[in-house]
Amino acid sequence: MDVIETDIAIVGAGGAGLRAAIAAAEADPSLSVTLLSKVYPMRSHTVAAEGGAAGVAKAEDSLDHHFNDTVSGGDWLCDQDAVDFFVAQAPKELIRTEHWGCPWSRTPDGKVAVRPFGGMKIERTWYAADKTGFHLLHTLFQTSMKYPSVKRLDEVYTTDLLIEDGRIAGVLAHEIRSGKPMVILARSVIICTGGAGRVFPFTTNGAIKTGDGMAMAFRAGVPLKDMEFVQYHPTGLPGTGILISEAARGEGGILVNKDGYRYLQDYGMGPPDPWPRKKAMELGPRDRLSQAFWQEQQKGRCIDSKWGDVMHLDLRHLGEAKIAERLPFIRDLALSYVGVDVVNAPIPVRPVVHYTMGGIHTDITAGTPVPGLYAAGECACVSINGANRLGSNSLTELLVFGAVAGRNAAAHARGVPMPSHTNALAQADGHRKRVVALLERSKGTESVVGLRTALNDTMETGCGIYRTEDSLRATVETLAVLKTRFANVAIDDKSGVYNTDLTGAIELGNMIEIGETMALSALQRTESRGSHQRLDHPARDDAAFLKHSMAHRVEGEAPRVEYRDVVITRSQPAERVYGGEAK
Amino acid sequence: MSDTTTFTLEVLRYNPESDDVPHAESFSVPYQEDWVVLDALNWVKDNVDGSLTFRWSCHMAVCGSCGMMVNNEPVLSCKAFLRDYLKDGKGTITVGALKNFPVEKDLVIVMDSFMEKLEAVKPWIIRTTEKPVEEGTFIQLPKQLKRFKHHTSCINCLLCYAACPQVGLNPGFIGPAALALAHRYNLDSRDQGKDLRKDVTASEYGVWECTFVSACSEVCPKDVEPAGAIQEQKIESSIDWALDHLIPGRKAR
Numbered sequence: 001m002d003v004i005e006t007d008i009a010i011v012g013a014g015g016a017g018l019r020a021a022i023a024a025a026e027a028d029p030s031l032s033v034t035l036l037s038k039v040y041p042m043r044s045h046t047v048a049a050e051g052g053a054a055g056v057a058k059a060e061d062s063l064d065h066h067f068n069d070t071v072s073g074g075d076w077l078c079d080q081d082a083v084d085f086f087v088a089q090a091p092k093e094l095i096r097t098e099h100w101g102c103p104w105s106r107t108p109d110g111k112v113a114v115r116p117f118g119g120m121k122i123e124r125t126w127y128a129a130d131k132t133g134f135h136l137l138h139t140l141f142q143t144s145m146k147y148p149s150v151k152r153l154d155e156v157y158t159t160d161l162l163i164e165d166g167r168i169a170g171v172l173a174h175e176i177r178s179g180k181p182m183v184i185l186a187r188s189v190i191i192c193t194g195g196a197g198r199v200f201p202f203t204t205n206g207a208i209k210t211g212d213g214m215a216m217a218f219r220a221g222v223p224l225k226d227m228e229f230v231q232y233h234p235t236g237l238p239g240t241g242i243l244i245s246e247a248a249r250g251e252g253g254i255l256v257n258k259d260g261y262r263y264l265q266d267y268g269m270g271p272p273d274p275w276p277r278k279k280a281m282e283l284g285p286r287d288r289l290s291q292a293f294w295q296e297q298q299k300g301r302c303i304d305s306k307w308g309d310v311m312h313l314d315l316r317h318l319g320e321a322k323i324a325e326r327l328p329f330i331r332d333l334a335l336s337y338v339g340v341d342v343v344n345a346p347i348p349v350r351p352v353v354h355y356t357m358g359g360i361h362t363d364i365t366a367g368t369p370v371p372g373l374y375a376a377g378e379c380a381c382v383s384i385n386g387a388n389r390l391g392s393n394s395l396t397e398l399l400v401f402g403a404v405a406g407r408n409a410a411a412h413a414r415g416v417p418m419p420s421h422t423n424a425l426a427q428a429d430g431h432r433k434r435v436v437a438l439l440e441r442s443k444g445t446e447s448v449v450g451l452r453t454a455l456n457d458t459m460e461t462g463c464g465i466y467r468t469e470d471s472l473r474a475t476v477e478t479l480a481v482l483k484t485r486f487a488n489v490a491i492d493d494k495s496g497v498y499n500t501d502l503t504g505a506i507e508l509g510n511m512i513e514i515g516e517t518m519a520l521s522a523l524q525r526t527e528s529r530g531s532h533q534r535l536d537h538p539a540r541d542d543a544a545f546l547k548h549s550m551a552h553r554v555e556g557e558a559p560r561v562e563y564r565d566v567v568i569t570r571s572q573p574a575e576r577v578y579g580g581e582a583k
Numbered sequence: 584m585s586d587t588t589t590f591t592l593e594v595l596r597y598n599p600e601s602d603d604v605p606h607a608e609s610f611s612v613p614y615q616e617d618w619v620v621l622d623a624l625n626w627v628k629d630n631v632d633g634s635l636t637f638r639w640s641c642h643m644a645v646c647g648s649c650g651m652m653v654n655n656e657p658v659l660s661c662k663a664f665l666r667d668y669l670k671d672g673k674g675t676i677t678v679g680a681l682k683n684f685p686v687e688k689d690l691v692i693v694m695d696s697f698m699e700k701l702e703a704v705k706p707w708i709i710r711t712t713e714k715p716v717e718e719g720t721f722i723q724l725p726k727q728l729k730r731f732k733h734h735t736s737c738i739n740c741l742l743c744y745a746a747c748p749q750v751g752l753n754p755g756f757i758g759p760a761a762l763a764l765a766h767r768y769n770l771d772s773r774d775q776g777k778d779l780r781k782d783v784t785a786s787e788y789g790v791w792e793c794t795f796v797s798a799c800s801e802v803c804p805k806d807v808e809p810a811g812a813i814q815e816q817k818i819e820s821s822i823d824w825a826l827d828h829l830i831p832g833r834k835a836r
Contacts, residue, residue: 039648040694040739042647043640043641043647045646047645092716095716095719099713099716099720100707101773101774103728103732103735106723106724109724110722110723110724110727111720111722131645134738138735138737142764143708145701145705145706145707146707206640206641206642207639207640207642240617332644337617337643447633449629492632492634493634495601497598497599497600497687497688498636498687498691499636500628501628501633
């Protein structure tokens with residue numbers, strides 16, 4: 001097996017991975033940085049983020065406001081030391097991207113413009129029209145090219161972490177174009193592989209978002225934190241799940257039901273006027289808005305469309321000029337995929353799985369319990385997002401903690417020796433058997449699509465916007481069966497060259513494990529908080545559950561869920577208040 | 584979903600381990616009014632042949648992965664609706680890998696050359712001195728942003744390389760997307776690196792290779808206008824050349 005030695009290996013080259021690579025290269029240009037990704041960097045799903053990135057910019061705003069919005073938005077499950085650090089770093093990181101050329105939208109006097117987002121007291125969302133993630137990703141990717149110490153391995157698929165004496169030793173990967181396995185020996189490893197929205201059938205997430213890094217870390221003994229918290233974005237296009245940015249509401253768009261009624265006023269978000277108004281109505285947080293859709297659906301007040309139940313997101317009153325300037329991508333997407341020109345007609349929308357709040361357990365240093373192993377971005381759980389992420393905090397999070405991970409991984413790499421070849425290769429051989437088995441199994445009784453569909457179905461049925469003990473128990477049981485059935489999965493493509501059938505099967509195995517941590521953590525959290533809503537336990541229970549869930553892998557069994565205290569520094573848990581009473 | 588009309592998806596396939604040359608293979612695929620060509624490919628991969636190979640991810644025309652030839656035109660397959668190619672859900676749609684690139688397997692092209700060209704134009708902000716973060720952001724007026732904004736929209740989907748006759752004739756040609764990106768940075772009020780990029784953009788593989796057919800701008804799904812960017816660079820390059828000859832010593836930078 002080929003072996004590459006590097007000081008720092010970064011798995012995933014989206015926003016977090018690229019930011020980490022740049023930070024590591026700037027921290028010490030003498031260290032070698034190897035950036036691995038299963039896709040070319042510009043295909044990473046950061047590209048699909050639309051609305052913007054949060055960071056205090058206006059004189060009347062403050063770090064305290066950003067802190068309070070984030071902590072209450074997260075239903076007090078955020079670690080407050082991490083949030084304090086995050087809000088303080090946010091403006092600096094955003095300024096850096098401006099210096100690197102990100103084409104931020106501007107005010108008439110040439111300053112960076114900001115727009116309001118849901119759950120936000122004062123507007124602080126920096127935006128590049130409605131393609132902010134796209135512009136940030138390309139800016140970071142292009143900027144990364146100027147650092148000679150950063151070497152990319154594009155379309156190289158990492159399958160496993162290698163551990164030596166309890167600390168990180170590198171990764172096992174294979175080159176997709178040749179199928180050739182390779183060991184990357186590294187003093188430090190940073191996982192930046194994004195979320196796991198593809199566990200669900202209806203999601204804004206691209207095909208690549210299969211939670212590979214979470215699963216790798218989980219198998220290597222790192223706990224997955226707060227996996228029961230899955231964000232539904234309230235406005236996706238029916239049919240495809242394509243994201244219609246919160247910026248559409250930030251700019252003044254309204255949501256109405258079949259009676260043309262702004263139904264959010266019935267769910268603690270009103271009164272509807274004056275509008276637009278921060279932290280109220282359509283600018284409430286995502287969890288509350290998605291839950292309101294479900295409630296309306298139970299009452300039969302959704303609009304019946306050829307795609308099933310929808311609500312209408314109406315932007316007509318914004319006028320064509322504002323839509324063309326601020327929301328051109330939304331206009332294009334709605335026209336192309338549902339045949340609606342938003343200038344003349346409302347957009348049909350429904351909630352759609354969007355973001356994994358949980359992830360690889362990290363602390364404020366982006367470090368995991370495994371020395372030398374770091375994680376940043378959506379795959380990680382620091383946690384600044386708690387039980388519900390505020391829109392536009394995730395792009396900033398990948399900058400802030402991507403940079404932290406890069407710097408700390410560099411510092412760690414300077415102090416430890418290169419891991420031994422012998423140990424790493426022996427481990428890699430063991431892991432590689434799993435991959436080879438998929439290629440060699442000719443008489444499998446299960447198909448990738450069959451198991452993937454079963455996984456998607458059970459996650460949606462049992463682990464959706466509202467959950468119950470019965471629904472979750474059924475999903476947990478189904479997932480245990482799927483894990484067993486996965487051992488018999490067979491693929492059609494046996495070739496070495498660009499085998500997407502093989503990568504699809506490995507991704508499926510990862511997703512089944514992740515789905516199980518989500519459902520099991522949800523089953524054991526017998527309270528409702530943020531995005532985790534239990535019909536059988538409708539109240540928040542701080543006495544029992546002001547805690548992070550920590551799912552640990554147990555070989556051959558269901559994961560073991562333990563709990564860890566939330567870091568509370570200066571904001572005691574209180575009621576989340578939006579609408580007219582919001583502060 | 585009860586519609587049972589089917590159409591023929593004819594895919595140009597190639598596996599370097601078993602094929603000497605690409606060959607067409609036809610699949611009968613159920614027609615769905617909302618489906619794009621990418622959905623049809625995924626249906627085949629899931630239901631007929633798991634070895635069918637293509638790149639895709641976002642399904643919303645922004646990641647740039649799924650460019651391919653559909654009925655011999657370069658398009659994003661996630662935005663190519665079946666209904667625009669078929670009559671009453673019936674007929675044939677042909678699909679092949681993007682032209683002007685070596686084929687890796689089936690619909691997957693080898694894009695190493697593009698990645699090298701992208702890097703060659705130095706697509707990052709170049710400044711003589713870096714601005715400290717403590718000094719805040721640059722002032723950039725909306726009209727200054729407007730000057731280059733459209734050239735920032737490139738998703739690297741490579742449709743323009745498949746459409747460009749010059750890329751076909753001269754594989755070394757830097758090509759539309761990378762030249763447009765160089766121009767984007769040259770026009771950015773924060774950048775001071777135009778002279779450094781000129782080594783590549785005004786070289787024998789640069790803007791002068793372009794014969795202004797404008798096929799690139801026509802197929803661009805994001806209105807990046809690479810053809811316009813290249814013509815503007817030609818004009819600047821000509822002026823530079825003239826000035827270099829009129830003013831002795833100017834060329835030294």
